[in-house]
Amino acid sequence: MTTPLLSRFQPMLGFWRGPNELETGRRGLMEMHFQSHFEGEVVQLDAHTWDIATGETFSAGTGLFALGPDGRIIENLYVERFGFCRLDETEDEPDVLALRGDLPDGFTMSVSLRLEADELLLTSQLKSGVVGMDLPRTVARLRRYDRQRGEGAK
């Protein structure tokens, strides 16, 4: 059985990993895990970034995606370093999920997710509305590793 929400997220469900660079310039290994709950009425995204040398976590967050009353996607988002915010889907190309929302301290967060073949491209940016005060974009290109034997295995 599928739901309108799941028909949009089905290709993303599962585990994704890859290198990324945060807006602070810090580089790490990012993992994203999309999982459906309540038979596809909500999709949870767990995303965290680890230090490549030590494995220490330096970014972590959880988002819940659901359809709003108007059929567009809403994300209830918690990110450890920003706190909580709500993102609403904005217009974009058909194969891109773009969302935007306001953070408590006057910044606006925009996020986009695009599936390209076997890769998931994440971009996000914090804008302050004041020229020159926008933070650099975070970009991550993640891959899925669901084949039986890990590519890195002997």
Next chain:
Amino acid sequence: MPTRLIKRFGDWLGTWRGTCEFSDGRAGLMQFRLTSVFNGEAIQVDTASYIPESGAPMTRGSGFFSLDRQGRVVNNIYADYLGFAVLVETPDDPEVLSLEGGLPGNMTLTVTMSVANDLMTLSSRVGEGYKSAPGRPRTYTQMKRVGPIQRPKGDAP
């Protein structure tokens, strides 16, 4: 009331991550996640190691700790590169958990684990099954407990 298993290993529950060196010399990032199951009757251990730069998996596996009637740890395991096995605790220092069990193909897997000051140390070796011929080099890993991100006061996010 915590079970005997949780009294012994309750402090091990949670996520652990750190660098590891495989017996063939390759290096990776290793993660262990220990979760109590059925109110402490068993502990599920999910393990994975990755190539740090890309996140490509090197090994993946799961296992369960539980206690047998004698209070020894039984650890039935799955590893994608080894298959399935049942390891049983062997005598060692009190703070060290040593386990041994047979692998497919007349091989033996030995594992030792210990936790001290938020650091989990693990070493494992695959060796010959019966004739105690010297086994291959060990896989060795040290993992730190993954805890809430600590931010000094006034630190920008």
Next chain:
Amino acid sequence: MSRRVADYLSWVGVWAGVGDTQAGQQTAIRTDFVAGLDGTSLQMHFEAWDTEFKTLYHGVRAVLAPAPSGVLRALGYSTIHGPLILELTPDDEGVMALAGDSRANNHLSVTFVQDAPGELLFTAFWRSADKSAQAEDGPRMTCRLKPATPWSPPRA
């Protein structure tokens, strides 16, 4: 035909139903299938309760995964039988039939059959080592499970 974990990923989610045991007891059963290890394993969390959620008769947590040879086995822990490794026996599409012996030499059989879209027929039984394979009087549990689709008000 040999099975793959991917054949069962469409079962991911929570399934529930009311079944009964060989002793005629009614049981409320909840089973949660979750993809694990990057999607290369299927975790199953199984609970059999009385119908008032007062007593957990039997709990099983298991991980179905492929050995290097490709054979699928389920690594598990049962609150009655302890640690388990069960083998997936070859069967038709839409069938997950697991069997094996516990460390106390009880022979266990656990089967999920998707015999209709959105329905899983669950059957489990075990017999002690001294019983013959044809013994029918051992503990047995059967239940028809449905996806836990949340209730929603009837559309106006």
Next chain:
Amino acid sequence: MTNPLIRLAAWIGDWAGQGEVADGTEILFRMQVSSAAEENAVCFHMESWIGEMQLLHGLRLILAPRPDRSLHCMGFSTRFGMVNLTPTPDDEDVLALAGPTTSGMQLSFSLIQQDADTLIATGMARPQDAPPGFTAAGGTHGTLRRVTPWRPPGP
């Protein structure tokens, strides 16, 4: 576990029990409390079942500290949509959350620890524009016990 959440660490695990809806319908509860977001948050996954194991209501909550260390909670309800709840100050062994939903309701949800292995759960929803003194028609109440497998009685 961050300080504001340390008091909830003892609640991590599986809980189950019975309760009822305001109209008297009997309900089975099942709740899993787990750490989330790499140990920076706590997740409450709550299921309410009726009849032959029909899921009446599903609620999934993420509770975590904001950068200023104050606790906040966001989540999703299968009946009321997205929820954003603020903890209301209370005793150490009480978690009381309340806030708006995207379906125009005001949701309140509380857990009171009765003893180490027992929690009292209460949930209530009323329209956000309800006049003062409006008494909500809905609401559930029940007792949850830590899930402990059956053991054969001793000799």
